[in-house]
Amino acid sequence: MNFINKHKTADNITAMVRRAIIDAAALPEDAMRLELLAKRLGALDADGTARFFDELFNDTGNAHGAMKLKSAIINSEGLKRALGEEKYNGVFTASIRLRLRKVSCLFSELPPLKKGLAGYDKEEEIKMEHMPLGIRRALSKKSVKDTIDRLLSDPDPIVITNILNNPRTTEREVLKIASKRPNSPAILNALANHKKWSKRYGVIKAIAMNPYSLPRVSITLLEFLLSQDLMEVLDDNSLHPQVRINAKEILEQKK
Structure with missing residues (x-):
């Protein structure tokens, strides 16, 4: 991909993120926001999707709307259903290759630092x-x-x-x-x-x-x-x- 096309792609993804943030903010539920993401990201490959999420984490233009979209992607199972398991795994691989560390954390299955038996203690x-x-x-x-x-x-x-x-x-x-x-x-x-x-x-x-x-x-x-x-x-x-x-x-x- 040449220099001009790279910047054009980056600009397109930035525009997609900002549009998704605005539209997601108007929706009342996280499940509906995930459906919106599924439709908007359908045309992007794994690399483009990884860059989309990186842009989402770094966007400071519409903080309130961005927070609503970020709250939806906490649900890993919902995000996996929205993207499809193959693409979900592909985004993780792409984020590692592209060195998008925050995105790789979002799509990883890292275990908690501490493990223990939950239950009654009193x-x-x-x-x-x-x-x-x-x-x-x-x-x-x-x-x-x-x-x-x-x-x-x-x-x-x-x-x-x-x-x-x-x-x-x-x-x-x-x-x-x-x-x-x-x-x-x-x-x-x-x-x-x-x-x-x-x-x-x-x-x-x-x-x-x-x-x-x-x-x-x-x-x-x-x-x-x-x-x-x-x-x-x-x-x-x-x-x-x-x-x-x-x-x-x-x-x-x-x-």
Whole structure:
């Protein structure tokens, strides 16, 4: 590709990103934003798609709209369905070759820095773990506050999802789930993609700073953090090195 064509392609991708940001901001749900991405990126090859996401991460023109689009791509399974598995894998390979590190983190399956068994750790709650799973799932849908409190440490993602959907659940309980260590990456991922709670700043920060979160989730959530919280991420040795590197880059962009 010659010099002129390279710049023309880059300009086209920049225009695509800015148009997608504007259109995505007008949509009410992340699922609809992923459908929009699927249509817009259909004509791009893996290299072009990798450059699209790199441009999205670096675009500072429409911060509010960009954040809405970024919130949609936290859902790796949704993103994989939108692009198709073959293209999804191709974008990861392209991002490595093109040295688009932030994009490669988004499309990678890096494990959390820390691993541990999620579950009950308080003596008064341990008896809940011995209940049959079906009963715990049923209880998590009830409106009994004391029962919800006792189930906050449950290791089953469906129990936790039921709690997140329970109208009696408050942000205080959700923050307990998001901050719990050790924790399950599946539970933290479900919380990061929850329609209601994933939009609360305190919850976003807690997931991003939990060393049991998948790095791709934490790295995407960093885009939503204030500078003082990014500094906290940068100084936290318990977090994955890639998470801390991205926090540093975002801080430098904010200067």
